[in-house]
Amino acid sequence: MAAATVTLAAPAAGTGPTPLGDTFWHLVAAVCYVGIYSMLVWTLLRLRRSPAIPQLRWTLAWMAAYFFADGVTRLTRIAMQWLPVRPAEPLLRMASVTIGVGLAIYLWVTAPGLLSSLEDFLETIARQLEASTRTEAAESMADAAHAALAESDARFRLMVEGIKDHALYTIDPRGVVTSWNRGAQRLMGFSEQEIVGHHFTKMVAPELVSSGEAESMLHRAIEMRLSEDEGWRMRANGERFWARVSKTALLGEDDEVRGFVVIVHDLTLTRQHEREAREQALRVQAFVDSATDGVITIDAAGIIDSYNPACVRIFGYTAAEALGQNIKLLMPEPYHGEHDGYLARYAVTGVKQIMGGGREVSGRRKDGSVFPMDLSVSEFQFEDGRHYSGIVRDITEQKKVAAALEENRVSRMQMQERFLSHVSHELRTPLTAIYFFVSNVLDGLFGDLTPDQREQLRLTLENTKQLKDMVSDLLDITRIDTHKLSIASQPSNPIRLVLEVLSTCRKGANEAGVELASEIDGRLPFVWADPSRVRQILTNLIENAIKFTPEGGKVTVSNGPYIEGDEFMAIRVTDNGCGISAEDREKIFDRLAQVKSSSEASRRGLGLGLFICRELVTRHGGRIWVESELGKGSTFAFTLPAFSLRQWCDRVLTTEGKVEITLLALDLRPQAEGYGDREAMSNDLLHESKRALERCIHPGQDVLLPMAGREHEPVPTIFVAVCAGAQGVSIIENRIRREFSNTAKLAGIRVVLTAIPVDVTQGASRDQQTAEITAQIEKQIDAHLVRKES
Amino acid sequence: MNAKKILIVDDDQHLLIGLTARLKHHGYSVITSMDAVSAIAVARRSAPDLIILDLGLPAGDGYLVLDRLKEIPELMATPVIVLSARDPVPNKQRSMEAGAVAFFQKPPENHAFMAAVHHALGETTALNHFLAT
Numbered sequence: 001m002a003a004a005t006v007t008l009a010a011p012a013a014g015t016g017p018t019p020l021g022d023t024f025w026h027l028v029a030a031v032c033y034v035g036i037y038s039m040l041v042w043t044l045l046r047l048r049r050s051p052a053i054p055q056l057r058w059t060l061a062w063m064a065a066y067f068f069a070d071g072v073t074r075l076t077r078i079a080m081q082w083l084p085v086r087p088a089e090p091l092l093r094m095a096s097v098t099i100g101v102g103l104a105i106y107l108w109v110t111a112p113g114l115l116s117s118l119e120d121f122l123e124t125i126a127r128q129l130e131a132s133t134r135t136e137a138a139e140s141m142a143d144a145a146h147a148a149l150a151e152s153d154a155r156f157r158l159m160v161e162g163i164k165d166h167a168l169y170t171i172d173p174r175g176v177v178t179s180w181n182r183g184a185q186r187l188m189g190f191s192e193q194e195i196v197g198h199h200f201t202k203m204v205a206p207e208l209v210s211s212g213e214a215e216s217m218l219h220r221a222i223e224m225r226l227s228e229d230e231g232w233r234m235r236a237n238g239e240r241f242w243a244r245v246s247k248t249a250l251l252g253e254d255d256e257v258r259g260f261v262v263i264v265h266d267l268t269l270t271r272q273h274e275r276e277a278r279e280q281a282l283r284v285q286a287f288v289d290s291a292t293d294g295v296i297t298i299d300a301a302g303i304i305d306s307y308n309p310a311c312v313r314i315f316g317y318t319a320a321e322a323l324g325q326n327i328k329l330l331m332p333e334p335y336h337g338e339h340d341g342y343l344a345r346y347a348v349t350g351v352k353q354i355m356g357g358g359r360e361v362s363g364r365r366k367d368g369s370v371f372p373m374d375l376s377v378s379e380f381q382f383e384d385g386r387h388y389s390g391i392v393r394d395i396t397e398q399k400k401v402a403a404a405l406e407e408n409r410v411s412r413m414q415m416q417e418r419f420l421s422h423v424s425h426e427l428r429t430p431l432t433a434i435y436f437f438v439s440n441v442l443d444g445l446f447g448d449l450t451p452d453q454r455e456q457l458r459l460t461l462e463n464t465k466q467l468k469d470m471v472s473d474l475l476d477i478t479r480i481d482t483h484k485l486s487i488a489s490q491p492s493n494p495i496r497l498v499l500e501v502l503s504t505c506r507k508g509a510n511e512a513g514v515e516l517a518s519e520i521d522g523r524l525p526f527v528w529a530d531p532s533r534v535r536q537i538l539t540n541l542i543e544n545a546i547k548f549t550p551e552g553g554k555v556t557v558s559n560g561p562y563i564e565g566d567e568f569m570a571i572r573v574t575d576n577g578c579g580i581s582a583e584d585r586e587k588i589f590d591r592l593a594q595v596k597s598s599s600e601a602s603r604r605g606l607g608l609g610l611f612i613c614r615e616l617v618t619r620h621g622g623r624i625w626v627e628s629e630l631g632k633g634s635t636f637a638f639t640l641p642a643f644s645l646r647q648w649c650d651r652v653l654t655t656e657g658k659v660e661i662t663l664l665a666l667d668l669r670p671q672a673e674g675y676g677d678r679e680a681m682s683n684d685l686l687h688e689s690k691r692a693l694e695r696c697i698h699p700g701q702d703v704l705l706p707m708a709g710r711e712h713e714p715v716p717t718i719f720v721a722v723c724a725g726a727q728g729v730s731i732i733e734n735r736i737r738r739e740f741s742n743t744a745k746l747a748g749i750r751v752v753l754t755a756i757p758v759d760v761t762q763g764a765s766r767d768q769q770t771a772e773i774t775a776q777i778e779k780q781i782d783a784h785l786v787r788k789e790s
Numbered sequence: 791m792n793a794k795k796i797l798i799v800d801d802d803q804h805l806l807i808g809l810t811a812r813l814k815h816h817g818y819s820v821i822t823s824m825d826a827v828s829a830i831a832v833a834r835r836s837a838p839d840l841i842i843l844d845l846g847l848p849a850g851d852g853y854l855v856l857d858r859l860k861e862i863p864e865l866m867a868t869p870v871i872v873l874s875a876r877d878p879v880p881n882k883q884r885s886m887e888a889g890a891v892a893f894f895q896k897p898p899e900n901h902a903f904m905a906a907v908h909h910a911l912g913e914t915t916a917l918n919h920f921l922a923t
Contacts, residue, residue, distance in 0.1 A: 432896040433802065435897040486879060691886070
């Protein structure tokens, strides 16, 4: 009961009113009462409105009423001082007391309920407080999570938006678009607002939708959780394009499909590229197919993997027959057997080697015929390894034309040669006559001559000799041009040749007052050369030397040291004449070269001599050159190949197949004793027999072996190394017998022929085989000669 | 006379004159013929010790003569030296096979030629001649 009012200085009622001091305090009290009680009432009424505790409403109402009444009462009491409200005062007092009592009773009655509801109320408040605290905490956590999510979302968005070239969007399981990215907008033309919330079929070509294909795609995606297909899609503007669409399912916690991430690629460009690539491929294919040249490709193992129609024409095999076969099918032997090896070797070493070396090879057609082919090969890498491609052209026709042209040229040359031959032939007749007449007189057949007469005639003779040389040279030149310049190489003794030529030239040297000397090593090997041609070369060089050496000079023939290994030997003709200037040295071997010289030496022939010499030396495989110093002299040197069995073996062992060598020993015996002059006959017979043998053997394949140092034996033996097996040897044997009986000179000769086979290890290296053959032949020759002597 | 008889067969008059002079100078007696047919007839009649034969002859050629000579018993052994303007390369071998003992290309070097003549007539035995090869 709030009866605790402050009665300040309020004296008990009934005391007489005090003057101003009391009024003041009374006013103050009144204000206080008004203030406090109105506040109370107002607060309570306010509280009433709060819905927290319904039961309290009545309580509060009562309380408010009480305080109101009480307040009014007190105010009245105070106001009693000034206002005539005395009579109201006990009424008011009564009212407030009543209300107060009523309130008390009410309170007393409702107190427990009130208390419990107050408790509840407090509890609720407490709980609410708790909850709100928790919520606040959760909320702040959620806020943080949200923030994080928002951030990752933002990033994701950024990423998705960043994908401008692909459409990346999501749909729900029904197919409704739930998110959209910038790429999608670019690709499809729909803005986010336009498409989100719509079915994805809005973007699918209508016929796919109406046929139900679109729906089934979705169902498939739901089933498989993944789908990828290609089809027509439509942009917002109705434009359709070919797309590849992939749908990836987004799964919830329960493994249910919650939606899909859809990625759409515009394949238009890709398709375009593909189409272009296909077109390009077709174009290339068309080109290859229509090419007139054959185009073949093979893999690293040599298997044909492409074969164009031109190949069918060239080789005869159809594509079906050729593809899958090894390329060597199209090659004749020996390439056929070697090609695999070539491929393997190239793969390992990287060393290229078209078989046969150049571009011209031989091909083999289906019918077995072999034809000349131009081949160019290149290689390229594919993912499955190295491939080779070859472009082939059948050049049979080309070769025919070339051959015809060559024939034409050759026949023209031949005509020219025939003409010149005829001319030179005819020129010889008057030359001979002049020569005879002049030499007859000069040699004193018609009486002695005065020195002047002798001189005149001598000079005439010199000129005829010159003419004779020119005529010979002329013929040789044409022969060089028509490749008719023949050299018949055989094992020849260079020492003998030099001595012979020196003999021939001695007379001319004596007349010129030039000394002729030889410095030849007696142990020179045999050379593989044509003796008459070697004599021609030597004669030419020595005569030149004599011409260009003044009286009292000296011309020496010597042999040089071996050069270029043991394969060649050199002969030098040195003079101490006028020498040759540097510039002349360059041209001296040229056709029609004439050395300008003040002396008589300038009038010299056609200028073909050294040219022909060079030609002859070159044909033998040697070299010719000059070393000279103006005023000091010159040395002309040339090389000839030394004869060796090795060389012959090199030549003979180049062919494929079985190698069979036989040594033939031909012992020549006279039919009867005492036939003619033994010694002279031997020499003669030897030469004759050799000539006969040359007619029986294959030049280049068989070889007459030199017989150093045994030329004057009473029973000469000629050795021939023959490249042939037993069968071939018997053929040669018969030929030899026939030839010997047919040749007049050899009619009185009996030939004892012994065939000695030479063992050759088949399949061994060339070097090994050569060594074997050489060793055996030498051994056999020695053995045979020893046998004969005993 | 005991002089050896040489028959020269050549259609070139001048050669006959020139060569005859030289041969006579060496002490040989010389008869001549200017074609293939008369050559055989003359040879038969005169039995020369040596025949010097040109290849280019009218009414046949030197080879014909060589073959004919081989058929006639009394002339079979007569040595023949071929003296021709033709190229030695095929002709030398052919002549030798046909029975000639030597081949010389015109104009022949006198010394060598005469040596061959002497040798064919057996005038010298071991002689450094330049026959063959």
